[in-house]
Amino acid sequence: MPKKWVTARKTKILNQKSNIKVIKKKHLNSVKFLNYTVMEKLDNEQKYFRSILNMVLDGEGDRQEVNFCMNKIAHCTYCRTQFEQENAVRDCIKKYNPYMPPPQDLLPSISQLISQQSAIYV
Numbered sequence: 001m002p003k004k005w006v007t008a009r010k011t012k013i014l015n016q017k018s019n020i021k022v023i024k025k026k027h028l029n030s031v032k033f034l035n036y037t038v039m040e041k042l043d044n045e046q047k048y049f050r051s052i053l054n055m056v057l058d059g060e061g062d063r064q065e066v067n068f069c070m071n072k073i074a075h076c077t078y079c080r081t082q083f084e085q086e087n088a089v090r091d092c093i094k095k096y097n098p099y100m101p102p103p104q105d106l107l108p109s110i111s112q113l114i115s116q117q118s119a120i121y122v
Contacts, residue, residue, distance in 0.1 A: 042078070045072065045076075046072075046076065046078055046079060048068075049068070049069060049072045049076075049079045049082070050082060052065050052068075052069065053069065053082060053083065053086055054086065056069045057086055057087070057090065069083075
């Protein structure tokens with residue numbers, strides 16, 4: 001391959017890489033900006049709702065947190081939208097990544113490894 005072809009190819013590859021970096025940087029900046037502006041416009045109850053939503057959907061929230069979330073979902077369009085989006089994501093995860101139980105021999109093999117490691121340090 002002639003030298004100028006190699007140089008032209010290297011230049012093209014470097015330009016493509018730098019364009020990708022610029023696109024990534026612009027995208028990350030726009031995402032940070034959007035997240036910042038959305039969080040700025042939320043009131044304290046909406047911020048609290050957003051912070052406990054995943055915990056409540058996982059079944060780890062107490063009765064007071066669950067009641068607060070259900071009340072916000074019923075009366076606030078932003079909170080209802082957040083709830084629907086989280087449920088949609090969870091449904092996709094369940095659909096495309098179904099639960100598989102661990103192998104039967106997993107626990108005994110882990111216990112055996114732990115006992116071997118503890119025997120080394122004793």
